[in-house]
Amino acid sequence: MHGHLFAPERVEFAGGEAIYNGSLSNSAKLRDYNPRSFLTSLVWNTRGERQCFQFGPRDNQKIIPFITGDPHAQISVISGAFSVPLFQSNLNFSEIRAEAARLQRIEAEMLTLLRAPDVKARVRVWTLAEFVENPMEPLQMIVDEISPRSLRRLTEVPRLRDLTGFGQFLQNLRNQGMKPELMGDFPAGGEIPGPGNRRPRPYLVK
Numbered sequence: 724m725h726g727h728l729f730a731p732e733r734v735e736f737a738g739g740e741a742i743y744n745g746s747l748s749n750s751a752k753l754r755d756y757n758p759r760s761f762l763t764s765l766v767w768n769t770r771g772e773r774q775c776f777q778f779g780p781r782d783n784q785k786i787i788p789f790i791t792g793d794p795h796a797q798i799s800v801i802s803g804a805f806s807v808p809l810f811q812s813n814l815n816f817s818e819i820r821a822e823a824a825r826l827q828r829i830e831a832e833m834l835t836l837l838r839a840p841d842v843k844a845r846v847r848v849w850t851l852a853e854f855v856e857n858p859m860e861p862l863q864m865i866v867d868e869i870s871p872r873s874l875r876r877l878t879e880v881p882r883l884r885d886l887t888g889f890g891q892f893l894q895n896l897r898n899q900g901m902k903p904e905l906m907g908d909f910p911a912g913g914e915i916p917g918p919g920n921r922r923p924r925p926y927l928v929k
Contacts, residue, residue, distance in 0.1 A: 729782035744768040758786040780829035796844035803851040803906030852907025
């Protein structure tokens with residue numbers, strides 16, 4: 724499990740390695756010379772092993788068409804998650820609003836590519852609100868996809884960041900002229916949707 728392989732600062736290989744299998748460097752400059760060749764080399768040099776990595780709107784987006792055209796690729800997206808680090812940052816709010824608008828624009832373009840009719844990869848998309856309300860279900864799906872032969876069932880989810888005040892944060896963005904569209908429905912006040920106060924959903928029993 725790698726970090727952000729296409730991060731602007733450097734390639735975040737698993738374990739923080741500077742050099743990975745096949746002498747692949749963590750240099751962003753070398754990677755960006757040919758992102759497709761970089762990813763192909765990584766998969767080839769680690770053949771027999773599944774490679775997983777994180778990807779977001781801050782990353783080099785040029786690799787998206789290549790990934791979506793791969794029928795073996797599995798892409799799981801939590802849209803709007805880029806807003807959480809901004810929410811917890813100490814930046815000036817005008818800077819936060821500008822960066823949130825920039826990242827949302829990039830992610831919206833990415834989601835458009837992921838939803839195109841000619842996409843061959845398997846794509847799943849949850850909004851941030853949907854994930855926070857019920858993290859166990861999407862995490863179990865992702866674990867099952869990564870290890871389809873495993874019968875392991877998740878019994879607990881990783882500790883989530885404190886999102887108290889996040890709904891008001893989104894409302895403040897709206898008040899400043901930005902329209903948060905990818906995060907889902909967060910109340911401006913009151914409790915954040917979560918496993919403890921999950922709204923009941925209907926089930927179809929056959």
